[in-house]
Amino acid sequence: MADHVASTPSPQPDLNRNRLPTLFEVLSRRTLPPVDLFSFYIYMRDQQRSVDYLDFWLDVAQHMSLCRHYVRELRRSVLVGTPEPHDVGSKRSSAILESLGDMSHPAAGPSMYATEKERDQDAQMSAYLREAQQQQQRPGTGPALQPDSPPQSSNDRSNPHAARPSPGVSGSRDVTTDSNSPAHTVARQDIRASAEKILYTFLLPGAEREITLPGSITQDVTTAIEEFGRDDPEVFDVAKDYVFQAMERDAFPGFLRQKALGNLIPPTLILRLIIGLVSMFGGFWTAFVLIFLNESRRTRLWVILPFTVGVYCLASYQYSLDPILALIGLSEYTPFNFSRVREPYVRKLLMQRAVMVLSVTMLVDAALCVLFVLVPGKRL
DSSP states (O other): OOOBOOOSOOOOOOTTOOSOOOHHHHHTTOOOTTSSHHHHHHHHHHTSOOHHHHHHHHHHHHHHHHHHHHHHHHHHHHHHTOSOGGGOOOHHHHHHHHHSOOOOOSOOOOGGGSOHHHHHHHHHHHHHHHHHHHHHHSTTOOOSSOTTSOOOSSSOOOOOOBOOOOTTOOSOOOOOOOOSSGGGOOOHHHHHHHHHHHIIIIISTTOTTOOOOOHHHHHHHHHHHHTSOOOSGGGGHHHHHHHHHHHHHHTHHHHHHHHHSOOOOHHHHHHHHHHHHHHHHHHHHHHHHHHHTTOOHHHHGGGHHHHHHHHHHHHHHHHTOOHHHHHTTEEEEETTEEEEOOOHHHHHHHHHHHHHHHHHHHHHHHHHHHHHHHSOOOOO
């Protein structure tokens, strides 16, 4: 996955949450494994086969963070009086910047989860970016604040970059966040490049990773960026909300079932089903052979081995849960790769289900063993 500008600082996980997390909490990195953003990315890639939707949402959220960082730096320059005279072309723009506040949102998210204050700030920020862009494009008019010359007190103009949750890394998936330091200054052309990258990667017909959206949404975004030159965050709002609702409706319930109620993935479940069926066949075949050879009950006790393996594997397949792994606090995210269960409520759920699955396994195993050990033998 490509590097890109990081989002706002990750909020602290809510360790007192006595419920399953929401999709927004997962996307804003407020959850712990196995229901964290990294695990959701793996699920969208391997099981749902629609990781492009998640990448689009993350790119748009980080575009919002990029814009916030850019405007925050401009606002700071206005408040401390550092801009050069030619950098301020509009008192209205300066007034907008001063009225924005610190924009310390915990995370960029869908509009339905934003507070009224956040919506107002984001709307003012988008209005400022549009006005600055229009003034830059208007002949004979200088920009409100020079978009391509962000304020800085250092010669370091490098952009903050961090990797999106990557399937190739384990442990913490916290992404390096942006900073208010001069070393993390953002230029206006970075915002424009970010908007165009999203358009050309996900939205245009025939794009490299084109996602399916209603035609009207795609057309509106394309027109706004290509014809009107917009790059403010509001240009993606409708598309971002549509993708969020689609993931929340179609993908997230399956993710919670797999990760919060189980600890195995489909390829491993199929393997356990095969092993369970073979073991059960071996157990029945051995039991009937020993009965018809009139072997002693002590000898027939050996059928407990194939029956135990078979019942355990079939129960794991049925409940998508390995009870022993659950009791020691492990969850599978790729074949035979495990992560520690750190989300408190999920850990409690898995422990309860593990005890239940073990009880069912022992009950069925005991019933089969008693049946085939105590039945009278008859030599044929």
